[in-house]
Amino acid sequence: MEQGKNIVVIGSGIGGLVCALVLAKHGYHVQVLEKNHQIGGSLQVFSRDKQIFDTGVHYVGGLDKGENLYQIFKYLEIFDELEIKRLDEHAFDVIRLSNGLSVNHGMGYENFKGQLKNSFPDNHEDIDMICTEIQEFCTCFPLYNLELDSGRNYVEHPEVLQVGAWEHVSALTDNEDLVKVILGSGPLYAGIRGVTPFYVVALILNSFIKGSYRFVNGGSQIARLLMKRISEHGGKVSRRKEVVSASYNESGSITSLNCSDGSVFACDFVVSNLHPKETIRILGKEHFKNAFVNRVFSVPNTIAPFMLYLSFHKNAFPYSNSNYYDYFTDDIWNEEFRFSSDWPQMIFTSAQVSKYTREFTDSVSVMCYMDFNEFRKWEDSVRTIVKEGKRQEDYESFKKICENRVIDRLEERFPGIRSKIKNVYSSTPLTYRDYISTPDGSMYGIQKDFNSIHRTQINTKTHIPNLFLTGQNIIFHGILGATIGALVTSFNFVDNKLIIEKIKIYD
Amino acid sequence: MTKEVDVVVIGAGPAGSVASSKLIKEGLKVLVLEKMQFPRFVIGESLLPYSMGFLSELGLLPVVEALKFQIKTGACFYHEGERCDFLFENQFSEGWSYTYQVKRADFDHALIKEVEKQGAEVAFQAEVTDVQTSPGKQVVTYRDGNGDVHAVQCRFVMDASGYGRVLPQMFNLEVPVSTPHRGAVFAHIDDRKRTPDAGRNIFVHAFNDNTAWIWSIPFSDGTASVGIVGNTDFVEECYADGGKLFKKCVAEFPGLNGRYDGVEFMFEPRLIVNYAVSVKQVYGEGYVLCGNSTEFLDPIFSSGVTLAIFSGYKAAALVAKQLNGESVDWENDYSEMLKKGIDVFRTYVQAWYEGTLGDIFFSSRTDDQIRQQICSVLAGYVWDETNPFVKKHNTLVNAVAHIVKM
Numbered sequence: 001m002e003q004g005k006n007i008v009v010i011g012s013g014i015g016g017l018v019c020a021l022v023l024a025k026h027g028y029h030v031q032v033l034e035k036n037h038q039i040g041g042s043l044q045v046f047s048r049d050k051q052i053f054d055t056g057v058h059y060v061g062g063l064d065k066g067e068n069l070y071q072i073f074k075y076l077e078i079f080d081e082l083e084i085k086r087l088d089e090h091a092f093d094v095i096r097l098s099n100g101l102s103v104n105h106g107m108g109y110e111n112f113k114g115q116l117k118n119s120f121p122d123n124h125e126d127i128d129m130i131c132t133e134i135q136e137f138c139t140c141f142p143l144y145n146l147e148l149d150s151g152r153n154y155v156e157h158p159e160v161l162q163v164g165a166w167e168h169v170s171a172l173t174d175n176e177d178l179v180k181v182i183l184g185s186g187p188l189y190a191g192i193r194g195v196t197p198f199y200v201v202a203l204i205l206n207s208f209i210k211g212s213y214r215f216v217n218g219g220s221q222i223a224r225l226l227m228k229r230i231s232e233h234g235g236k237v238s239r240r241k242e243v244v245s246a247s248y249n250e251s252g253s254i255t256s257l258n259c260s261d262g263s264v265f266a267c268d269f270v271v272s273n274l275h276p277k278e279t280i281r282i283l284g285k286e287h288f289k290n291a292f293v294n295r296v297f298s299v300p301n302t303i304a305p306f307m308l309y310l311s312f313h314k315n316a317f318p319y320s321n322s323n324y325y326d327y328f329t330d331d332i333w334n335e336e337f338r339f340s341s342d343w344p345q346m347i348f349t350s351a352q353v354s355k356y357t358r359e360f361t362d363s364v365s366v367m368c369y370m371d372f373n374e375f376r377k378w379e380d381s382v383r384t385i386v387k388e389g390k391r392q393e394d395y396e397s398f399k400k401i402c403e404n405r406v407i408d409r410l411e412e413r414f415p416g417i418r419s420k421i422k423n424v425y426s427s428t429p430l431t432y433r434d435y436i437s438t439p440d441g442s443m444y445g446i447q448k449d450f451n452s453i454h455r456t457q458i459n460t461k462t463h464i465p466n467l468f469l470t471g472q473n474i475i476f477h478g479i480l481g482a483t484i485g486a487l488v489t490s491f492n493f494v495d496n497k498l499i500i501e502k503i504k505i506y507d
Numbered sequence: 508m509t510k511e512v513d514v515v516v517i518g519a520g521p522a523g524s525v526a527s528s529k530l531i532k533e534g535l536k537v538l539v540l541e542k543m544q545f546p547r548f549v550i551g552e553s554l555l556p557y558s559m560g561f562l563s564e565l566g567l568l569p570v571v572e573a574l575k576f577q578i579k580t581g582a583c584f585y586h587e588g589e590r591c592d593f594l595f596e597n598q599f600s601e602g603w604s605y606t607y608q609v610k611r612a613d614f615d616h617a618l619i620k621e622v623e624k625q626g627a628e629v630a631f632q633a634e635v636t637d638v639q640t641s642p643g644k645q646v647v648t649y650r651d652g653n654g655d656v657h658a659v660q661c662r663f664v665m666d667a668s669g670y671g672r673v674l675p676q677m678f679n680l681e682v683p684v685s686t687p688h689r690g691a692v693f694a695h696i697d698d699r700k701r702t703p704d705a706g707r708n709i710f711v712h713a714f715n716d717n718t719a720w721i722w723s724i725p726f727s728d729g730t731a732s733v734g735i736v737g738n739t740d741f742v743e744e745c746y747a748d749g750g751k752l753f754k755k756c757v758a759e760f761p762g763l764n765g766r767y768d769g770v771e772f773m774f775e776p777r778l779i780v781n782y783a784v785s786v787k788q789v790y791g792e793g794y795v796l797c798g799n800s801t802e803f804l805d806p807i808f809s810s811g812v813t814l815a816i817f818s819g820y821k822a823a824a825l826v827a828k829q830l831n832g833e834s835v836d837w838e839n840d841y842s843e844m845l846k847k848g849i850d851v852f853r854t855y856v857q858a859w860y861e862g863t864l865g866d867i868f869f870s871s872r873t874d875d876q877i878r879q880q881i882c883s884v885l886a887g888y889v890w891d892e893t894n895p896f897v898k899k900h901n902t903l904v905n906a907v908a909h910i911v912k913m
Contacts, residue, residue: 094909100854100901102909318872318913412899413906416874 005268007493008033008257010243010282011437013041014479015471016273017226017237018486021076024233026494031235031265032227033257035242037385040223041273041436048425049311051352051363055427056436056443057219058350058365059087059323060479061204064107064211066507068146069480072487074506075499078225083216085353088321090115092212095184096326096413103181104322105208109135112209116181126173130182133172137163137202143475143484144203146503148496154199161453165201166193166333180332184325187348187367189477190302190444193333197450200476207480214321214353222479240386246270246283253466254283271489273471275301275438275445276458289463299456300449303337304429304441306344308366308406316420319361324349326413337371339402344368347409366406372429372440374398384434391430399426444477460489468492512538512628513830515647515661517635517674519545521812522798522819523667524618527627528565529820530665533827537626538659540633540649542671545619546612549669550693550779552724552732553579553709553809556595556603557887558816565820570621571614576607577727578707582809582885584868585712585762591868592708599879599896600888608709608724608732635673638664640793662793663826667819669799672784680786680796687860690742690780691806692753693734695773698725700766709809712761715741717862720807721756723763730773733757736806739780750776782806789845790822790837797822802849805856813887814852818845844890851889854900863908870911877907 007023009016012034020030038044042056062069063084073079090111091104106115109131116127140160142150154160169179183191185208189200215221227237242260249255256266272279276296280288329335329345336345347368351361372379375395383389403426410417429441438445449456458473472478474485487499514530516523519541527537562568581594596604607614623629632652639646647659666674675681710723719737726732735745735756745753753776760767785802789795798815821841829835858864867873867881880896892898 096902096906098902100905102905318910320913412895412902414910415877415895415903415907416872416910419874 004029006031006266007269007271008265008267009271009273010257010279011041011273011471012039012223012227012237012239013273013471013482014043014222014226015474015482015486015489016041016271017223017230018076018483019271019273019470019489020235020237021226021230021233022486022490022499023493024230024235028493029234030230031267032230032237033241033243033259033265034237034239035386035437036435037239038220039227039237039239040220043219043223044435045218045220048309049363049423051311052218052220052354053309053352053363053425054215054219054365055307057215057479058348058367059092059208059212059214060084060219061207061212062210062480063213067207067210068144069207069483070211071146071503071506072483075503076226077229078222081225083221083355084213085216085321087212087214087323091322092208093185094322094324095181096324097177097180097184097332098327098330099177101177101181103184105185107209107212109209116178119181120175120178123173123175123178126175126178130169130172133168133198134202134206137199138206140199141203143487146500148500158453161197161199162450163198164194164450165191165196165198168198169201180327183333184327185323186333187325187346187369190369190447191333192447195447195449195451196333197448197453200448203476203481204478214350217354218352219479242386243282248287252287252464254464267466269466269468269493271468271470275442275471276469276473277439278437279469283464283467287464292463295455296458300447301439301442302444302447303369304372304432305367305427305443306370306402306406306429307427308368308403309363309425309427310366311363311422312361312420313422314362315360317361317364317417319351319353319357319359321351324413326409328409328412335369337369339370339374343370343402343405344409347406347413349410349414366410368406369443370402370429372433375428375430375441378430381430382434383431387434399428402426402428445471445473448476460492509646510538510657510659512536512659512661514538514663514665514826515540515645515659516627516665516667517647518542518667518669518671518798518800519619519629519631520549520615520667520669520798520815521618522669522800522815523665524567524615524622524819525561525565525816526665526667526797526819526823528567528622528625529823530827531622531626532565533823533831535827535830537628538661539619539622539627539629540635540647541619541629541631542634542668544631544652546616549611549615550691550732550734551806551809551811552611552726553608553812554606555809555813555885555887556598556606557889558813559603559606561816561820566625567618567621570617571607571609574609574613574617575727576609576614577725578605579608579709580605581708583708583710584865585710586865586869588761589869590762593878593882593885595882595886597879598882598886598888599876599894600883600886600891602883602886602888608726610726610728635668638674638677638794640664640791642792645793662830664794665819665822665826666794666796666800667798667815669815670782672800674794674796675784675786675800678791680788682785682787684783684785686783686805688739688781689736689783689805690739690778691734691736691782692742692746692750692776692778693732694750694753694757694776695726695730695732696757696767697729697771697773698731698766699729700770701725701729701731710762711807713859713865714761717860717865721760722806723760723767733760733767742778742780746776746778789842795822795826795837795841801845804849804852807856807859808852808885810852810887814849817848821845848889851884851897851900854904855884858904858908863905866908866911867904872911873907
């Protein structure tokens with residue numbers, strides 16, 4: 001494809017920004033359109049009580065020197081300016097089961113295994129085998145290893161996609177607690193028994209084992225740095241630009257994108273960073289093949305989050321350099337997300353870190369999951385900073401009830417925390433839907449399902465000749481997943497060998 | 508003609524006494540068979556406040572009060588120069604704020620004598636040699652002090668035989684425990700250097716990286732019980748050579764400022780090892796186990812006598828119910844219930860030896876509410892599910908230990 005052409009990217013999530021930057025670096029004129037007042041998609045933050053709160057991203061893996069994301073971020077020229085804090089070497093994650101068992105995930109495979117072996121003295125062989133399997137599966141994804149090909153890859157061997165995570169790990173050990181602990185960070189990818197593929201677990205867990213970090217003052221710095229680089233390469237990122245429709249020529253290509261404020265952006269190519277369902281809705285169903293539309297509208301999406309944001313009194317709550325996955329049910333990976341007397345059955349807790357964080361933390365984010373149906377009655381209301389809608393009083397009171405439930409749970413695992421809280425803020429699946437534009441506020445987009453790999457796989461090419469897709473639905477979600485997805489999308493425009501070579505300089 | 512009673516109770520310790528007293532109150536005819544002659548020495552000298560309610564209800568408290576035992580108002584833990592006091596008056600649960608440190612020879616003897624007055628028939632030096640059970644009728648055979656063998660027919664057998672473990676051994680109910688093998692070496696000493704306010708409560712000091720601890724239990728007669736608990740190898744070392752190492756440890760007892768330096772030992776140190784036991788079931792056709800014959804965890808929280816009194820009372824109440832023709836859900840109303848309380852203690856025992864409980868006790872970050880709730884566990888109120896440190900014991904203890912170290 002020719003350089004110098006206009007590419008418009010819809011959405012400024014990390015996938016859109018990385019794709020835009022790669023293309024800008026290669027001579028394309030890129031314009032990114034973001035509907036919100038803040039760029040970054042799931043990298044958005046907000047601030048209360050002089051604290052910054054992350055809304056979607058709490059930590060990132062693969063950032064140790066020489067690891068995959070480290071190399072890509074070096075290539076994107078953002079690594080050196082990132083302010084990150086390495087999590088606890090021996091406990092980047094702490095998994096706490098309902099039976100009282102508490103096990104740490106450590107960084108580096110030897111450490112990771114060592115922590116597990118301490119807790120499971122009778123299962124040393126199982127642990128070795130499971131870790132070998134994780135690493136084996138990772139080799140089947142060449143781009144993940146910054147290669148263009150590998151001895152065995154998932155394209156030629158789609159059977160590696162057809163292995164269930166819970167099922168596979170359970171087959172490797174008889175100790176169910178060990179299965180629960182290995183898969184205890186499942187909320188990172190909304191793991192479900194009978195659905196979530198093992199490769200998703202392998203790729204994500206492996207990246208965290210290889211260097212997990214928190215963002216100092218929030219993950220939005222990634223979006224900010226990417227935007228800076230995009231403009232240095234002549235591109236532009238515009239906010240409060242909500243694309244509402246597209247104009248087509250007679251051959252079916254998009255000629256321009258139309259925004260809600262009346263502005264029009266002419267384009268040679270379009271890259272959509274949105275959820276495919278949202279992409280179809282905005283660009284017009286009739287321009288896509290029925291089979292694709294039906295598939296995208298019928299596949300399930302991952303669960304939506306209910307997030308709690310706590311600020312603390314000064315020097316009151318100790319800073320922990322670990323993330324906590326706390327379970328209140330034995331039925332891990334099969335938790336009940338409806339609002340019941342048991343809700344929530346899982347909470348994820350992660351302290352925010354600022355430049356001034358020492359012994360105490362000023363704030364933590366807490367995530368749990370909730371079925372969107374609990375919010376169905378308010379689904380017609382929309383509220384973001386750009387669209388200042390109102391929601392009913394009963395919505396606010398339900399939110400309060402949920403907040404208290406989560407704090408009750410926190411009190412069980414962090415006794416005394418309630419008395420240290422200064423203020424409580426929360427967001428619901430509706431908040432997520434309005435800011436991130438995923439169906440029903442889904443956190444990670446289309447639910448990967450090992451039983452139907454083709455239905456849940458999204459290609460970067462579409463039936464509209466000049467429309468390409470990127471974002472968390474392409475390869476997998478998360479900073480690493482969406483970044484690799486963006487590379488795949490960019491390969492439609494630039495030579496993949498060339499890019500990989502440039503990335504691998506930072507090996 | 509074979510003698511007939513409603514219930515035969517094996518053992519005249521606290522579990523047997525309390526069970527018999529309850530059975531008599533329910534109008535049943537009881538025979539207690541005790542292998543020993545009372546009074547006799549036994550270890551396990553510190554009670555918990557939770558036991559007081561049962562003694563009171565059964566009218567057994569006046570005889571205990573009359574013996575003027577040392578009043579116990581709390582427990583004190585000591586580790587590397589740091590001291591942590593729990594006072595029962597500050598506890599979270601509604602309940603008794605004190606109990607007693609008792610010389611068991613006197614305590615046990617007074618209880619069984621009172622129960623005898625209440626109407627139980629008690630045979631000392633009566634060793635049970637055989638028990639035959641069936642749905643309606645049980646036959647217990649025992650040998651008396653003269654060597655004569657007797658058979659008694661009854662409707663139910665309660666085993667309160669403690670370390671005698673009569674039915675667990677006879678019916679092959681014993682199961683091994685997975686905890687490390689521990690033991691205790693102990694003695695009574697002349698504790699005359701004690702000041703009045705220093706000497707009220709049990710004093711526990713952990714050492715050797717939390718693998719061992721030493722206790723001091725003051726008695727009202729100016730003597731005290733001291734002992735060391737640790738892995739079997741260690742306590743055997745303490746016991747060896749006339750208890751040389753034990754005596755040295757006692758003399759240098761940290762935190763007591765030389766109170767035990769050069770004291771007189773009332774008897775030579777004694778040794779007991781591998782006392783932790785468990786059984787695969789606590790009831791069966793025509794019989795039930797209570798007290799130490801069910802399960803014994805560890806002496807650290809002085810829970811033994813209290814669990815014996817609780818289980819003796821509960822089991823007797825259910826026996827009476829069944830003999831009254833009502834149906835009894837032994838599994839839920841006894842076995843599970845007992846297990847619940849023991850499991851609470853188990854969590855705290857494990858946390859003690861892992862050092863996590865010490866982390867909580869000695870941290871300035873542990874707030875008062877948490878201390879009050881833990882205090883109730885230490886007072887024996889381990890069935891009070893309004894106490895989060897009872898209800899969520901298996902997660903909360905670790906969670907608090909984690910947070911104070913964060």
